[in-house]
Amino acid sequence: MAKQSSTLAALPRAEVCAYWVLSFGSHLYSFYQLHIFSKEHEAGLEREFQLEKGFLIWGHKKDPTDFEWSFWSHWARKSLLWTLLGHAVVSRLASFFIPEFRLTALLAYGLLAACCTVGIKGVGVVLGHLGLSLAVAQLCNPALSWSCALLLLSTLHIPLLQDIQRSWYQTEEEYYLLLFSVAVCGLRFISFSLEHCWRPLEAGGLQQQVYWLTAYSFYHPLFFNGPILTFKDFLQQMQVPVKDHGARITFLSLLANAGRICVWWFIAEYMIHLMYMHTIQANETYLEILPPWALGGLALALVQFFYVKYLVLFGVPSLLAGMDGLAPPKLPRCVSIMHSFTGMWRHFDVGLYHWLIRYIYIPLGGSHHGLLWKMLSTALAFGFVCFWHGGHDYLQYWALMNWVGVLVENGVTILISSPLVYPSIERCISPAMRRRCLALISAFSTAMLILSNLIFLGENHVGRIMWKRVFIQGWCTVAPPMLAFLYCFAQIGLEWEHNPP
Numbered sequence: 144m145a146k147q148s149s150t151l152a153a154l155p156r157a158e159v160c161a162y163w164v165l166s167f168g169s170h171l172y173s174f175y176q177l178h179i180f181s182k183e184h185e186a187g188l189e190r191e192f193q194l195e196k197g198f199l200i201w202g203h204k205k206d207p208t209d210f211e212w213s214f215w216s217h218w219a220r221k222s223l224l225w226t227l228l229g230h231a232v233v234s235r236l237a238s239f240f241i242p243e244f245r246l247t248a249l250l251a252y253g254l255l256a257a258c259c260t261v262g263i264k265g266v267g268v269v270l271g272h273l274g275l276s277l278a279v280a281q282l283c284n285p286a287l288s289w290s291c292a293l294l295l296l297s298t299l300h301i302p303l304l305q306d307i308q309r310s311w312y313q314t315e316e317e318y319y320l321l322l323f324s325v326a327v328c329g330l331r332f333i334s335f336s337l338e339h340c341w342r343p344l345e346a347g348g349l350q351q352q353v354y355w356l357t358a359y360s361f362y363h364p365l366f367f368n369g370p371i372l373t374f375k376d377f378l379q380q381m382q383v384p385v386k387d388h389g390a391r392i393t394f395l396s397l398l399a400n401a402g403r404i405c406v407w408w409f410i411a412e413y414m415i416h417l418m419y420m421h422t423i424q425a426n427e428t429y430l431e432i433l434p435p436w437a438l439g440g441l442a443l444a445l446v447q448f449f450y451v452k453y454l455v456l457f458g459v460p461s462l463l464a465g466m467d468g469l470a471p472p473k474l475p476r477c478v479s480i481m482h483s484f485t486g487m488w489r490h491f492d493v494g495l496y497h498w499l500i501r502y503i504y505i506p507l508g509g510s511h512h513g514l515l516w517k518m519l520s521t522a523l524a525f526g527f528v529c530f531w532h533g534g535h536d537y538l539q540y541w542a543l544m545n546w547v548g549v550l551v552e553n554g555v556t557i558l559i560s561s562p563l564v565y566p567s568i569e570r571c572i573s574p575a576m577r578r579r580c581l582a583l584i585s586a587f588s589t590a591m592l593i594l595s596n597l598i599f600l601g602e603n604h605v606g607r608i609m610w611k612r613v614f615i616q617g618w619c620t621v622a623p624p625m626l627a628f629l630y631c632f633a634q635i636g637l638e639w640e641h642n643p644p
Contacts, residue, residue, distance in 0.1 A: 151581075151641045152574030154634075162634040169628045170447075170479070173440030174418060180437045181419040184429065192422040199412050206419040212411065212452055215368070217316060218260075223367070226256040227463060230363045234467050242385040246358055249467070253361035257324070260367075264311045265321040269328055273360055276332035277352065280339045285506070288336035296329045296531065324367050326531065330498060331360050334374040337502050364460035370472045371494035372464070373501060380469050400462050407454040414451070420444040424601040430608045435621050438612060439628075443479070446596050450478045453492075472497065480636035482585035484548035484592055499524045517553075522546055537602040544595040552588060578637065585633035586626045 181188070185204065188194060194204040207213050215223075230252060237248035257266050272295050279291040298304055299322060309318045335356050347355075359377050360366075415421070420441050423429045433441060453475050461471040472494035481487045488496050500509075503524045508516035529542035558564060568577065598606035613621050 151637060152578045154575055154578065154638075159634070159638055162631045162638075165628065165631045166479070166635050169439075169631070170443060173436050173443055175440075176434060176436040177418045177420065177423075177440030177444055180433060181417070181423070184423075185419070188419050188422045188426075188429075191426065194419065194422070197416045199409075200416045203416045204419075205412075206415040206421050208421040208425060209415065209448070209452070211456075212415070212448075214316060214319065215456060218320060218367075222260055226260065227364060227459065229256070231463055231466060234463075238385045245385060246381055249363070250354075250358040250361060253358070253363040253366060256363050257361055257366060261317070261321045261324055262311060265308075265324070268308070268321065269325060269360065272325065272328065272332060273356060276336050277356055280336040280352075281349070283340045283343055285337055285340045288333070288340060292329060292333045292336065293530075295332070296326065299325060300533070320367065327365075327367065327369055327371075328360050329531070330371055330495075331374065332356075333502060334498065335359065337506075338374045362464075364463040364467075365471075368456055368460070369494060370457045370461060370492070371498045372469065372471060373498060377469070381467075383468055385468070397462070397466070400458070400465075404455060404458040404462065407451050407458060411448060411451045411455060414444060414448050418444050420448065424597075424605050427604055427608060430605065431612075435617065438609075438621075439625060442593055442597060442609065445600050446478045446593060449596070449600060450475055450491075478596075479632055480639050481592065482582070482589050482633040482636040483552055484545055484588065484595075485552055486636075487592055487596075488545070488549070495528070499528070503527060518550060521549055535602075537598055537606075540603060540606070541595050541599040544591065544598070548588065548591055548595065555584065578634075582630050582633040582637060585636070586629040589629045589633060590626065 185194070189204065192206075192208055195207045197203040197205040199205075230249070233248055233252045234245065237245040241248065254266065257269070261269075275291060275295065276288070279287050282288075305318075308321060309315075312318050312321075339352070355378060356374075358381070359374055362377070365372060418440070423433070423441060424445060430438075430441075457471075457474055461474065464471045472492075473490075475492065476486075476490035478487070478491070481490065504520045507520040507523060509520050510517045525542040525546045529538045532538050559568065572580065594606055594609060597609055613625060
C-alpha cells in the first residue's frame with residue numbers, strides 16, 4: 144500500500160468531520176459505560192484488589208494495580224524527581240562554568256545518583272556487566288558480543304542470583320529498580336559493542352572507551368527506563384560543543400514541555416480515578432459480564448492509559464536530555480490513530496524501534512536479501528523483544544501475533560502494489576474509494592493490533608476472553624459495530640499522517 148499512500152485522496156470535509164465525531168464520541172461513551180460499571184462494582188473490586196483512596200477527584204477511589212504506574216510514581220515521590228532535578232542543576236552549572244568537563248560532571252553525578260538509588264552493590268552489578276561487555280567488544284566479533292549480551296541478560300532470570308540481589312534490599316521495589324536498570328543498560332552495552340565492532344576507532348583507545356561507555360550507561364535521565372538512545376547518537380551529540388546547542392531549547396519551550404507533561408500526568412491519574420480498568424482486567428468474572436460498550440471501553444482505556452503513561456515516563460527524561468543538547472527519540476504517537484502493526488512499532492517506542500532496526504534487522508539482511516531473510520530478521524527482532532521483556536508465555540503469543548501481523552501487512556502491500564494488481568485497482572476504483580478500502584482493511588488490522596496489545600498488557604486470559612466475546616459470541620452483534628468504529632479510527636489516522644496539524 145506504499146504506492147497508494149503517497150497519493151492518498153482527500154475526502155469531503157463533512158465525511159472527515161463525521162469520522163472525528165464518531166471516533167471521539169465512541170471513546171467518550173465507551174469510557175462512560177466503563178465508569179458506570181466501575182462504580183457499580185466498586186465494593187467488590189475494593190474487597191478483592193484494595194482500591195486506594197483517591198486524591199484527584201473528591202469521593203472517588205483510585206485503581207493502583209497498574210504495576211508500572213504505581214512503581215514509577217512511588218520512586219518519583221521517593222527520590223527520582225529530586226535526582227533528576229539535581230541532574231538538571233549540575234548540567235546547567237557545568238555548562239556555564241566548566242563546559243569542557245561537562246560530560247565528566249554528568250558522569251560523576253550519574254554514578255552518585257545510581258549509588259543513592261540502587262545502592263553500591265547494584266552499581267557493582269551494572270559495572271560488572273559493563274566490564275564484561277567492554278572486554279568482549281575488544282575482540283571486534285559481533286557474534287561474540289551478542290553471545291555475551293544474551294548471557295548477561297539471561298542472568299536476570301536465574302533464581303539464585305535473583306535471591307542474592309533481593310537480599311541486598313529491604314523492599315521489592317528496590318530490587319525491581321535494579322532489575323529494570325540492568326535490563327535497559329543491557330541494550331546500551333549491545334549498542335556500544337556492535338558500534339565498536341563496526342568502527343573500532345570511533346570512541347578512541349581503551350581509556351576513552353571506558354570513559355564514553357560509562358558516561359553513556361550512567362547518563363542519569365535515561366538510566367532507569369529509557370527511552371533508548373544508541374551509542375553512536377550519544378557519542379556524536381555529546382561531542383557537540385555546549386555553545387553550539389545552548390539555544391536549542393528556550394525557557395518558554397521548556398516551560399511548555401513541562402506543562403504538557405503535567406497535563407499527561409493529570410490525564411493518567413484522572414483515568415484511574417474514574418475507570419478501574421486494571422482491576423477489572425485482572426478478574427475473568429468481570430470480563431465475562433462487562434456490557435459490550437463497557438468491554439470496548441475497557442480495551443480502549445487500557446491501550447490509551449498505556450500511551451499516556453509512556454508520554455510521562457519518556458517525556459520527563461526526554462525533556463532533560465534535550466536540555467543537555469541530545470536529540471531523544473520522538474514521544475509515542477496516539478494509539479487511537481495507529482492502524483497497523485508496522486505503524487505501532489515505528490511510532491510508539493521510537494528509540495527501541497531504531498535500536499532493533501540498526502542492531503538486529505539490518506545486520507541480518509532485512510529486506511535486501513529476499514523474503515526469507517526478511518521474515519527471519521523480523522522474527523528474531525520480535526523474539527529478542529520477547530526475551531528482553533522476560534520471555535513469559537503471554538509475551539510469546541504477543542510477539543508471534545506482531546510478527547504475523549507485520550508479515551501479513553507487508554504481504555498485502557506487495558500484492559496490491561504489484562504491476563499485475565495495482566493498474567486494475569487504479570483503473571476501476573476512484574482515489575477516494577481506494578482510501579476507504581484501505582481504511583476498511585486497516586480496521587481488521589487494528590482489531591488484531593488491539594488484541595495483541597491487550598495480551599501484552601493483561602496476559603493471555605484478557606486476549607482469550609476478548610476474542611471469545613467479540614469474534615465468537617458477538618460475531619454478528621459486537622464485531623460489526625466495533626469494526627465500523629475502527630474504520631473511523633483508521634480514517635482519522637490516515638488523515639493525521641497525510642495532513643498533520
